[in-house]
Amino acid sequence: MAKLIVSDEARREFANLRRAFNEVNSTLQTKFSQEPExxxxxxxxxxxxxxxxxxxxxxxxxxxxxxxxDKVTPEYKPKFDALLVELKEAEEKSLKESERLEKEIAEVQELKKKISTMTADEYFEKHPELKQKFDDEIRNDYWGY
Incomplete structure (x- = not known):
């Protein structure tokens, strides 16, 4: 989880959560698990x-x-495991979407650089579906009104 956090505030909150968890865990492992003197x-x-x-x-x-x-852990462990599986699936989906968006950003930035000198033919090479749409509209004598 720490690898996915991007903002400083979120990192601080995550560090606080980790510290609190470690304190509680340490207390449970030492203080309450020992036999009294x-x-x-x-x-x-x-x-x-x-x-x-x-x-x-x-x-x-x-x-x-x-x-x-402990009657609680057996009840919630399957739910927690299911949430972990769901989390992994969401993480994979998010990474794929992130890759797609990064590619799209790169394409838009490239288009931004070339837009002033680009011809319609060069644009249609990258977007053949638009060329097909325009050709169909011209062939069908549809001029947008």
Missing amino acids: PIDWEYYRKGIGTRLVDVYKEAYESIEIPKYV
Whole structure:
């Protein structure tokens, strides 16, 4: 995508998007994927007392945190893959159209250079369909009115 961006503003926005994605991805990979540090219950027993710490320890150990089951990715992955295929097709179509437009621009620029010295025969060599149209109109005695 970065190769297709042409304006400076779009490049800045793309860089901001990439930076935000990397930050979120890094946070998910490090902070939330690690197990919590084990609690030193003996340290707290010395300072607070055995009874209270045992109550907290029992409550802490009874907590069950469910593991996250990703139900979203399987649902949207086929849609995303289809969009990627559609994107590739649109990219190919866009490149072909860009080539066609570049050729047309080159032809127009060449015509612009030669227009003051070009004859009708030279123009009709490059555009035989127009010559055919004019010949048909003359043959059919159609003069545009």
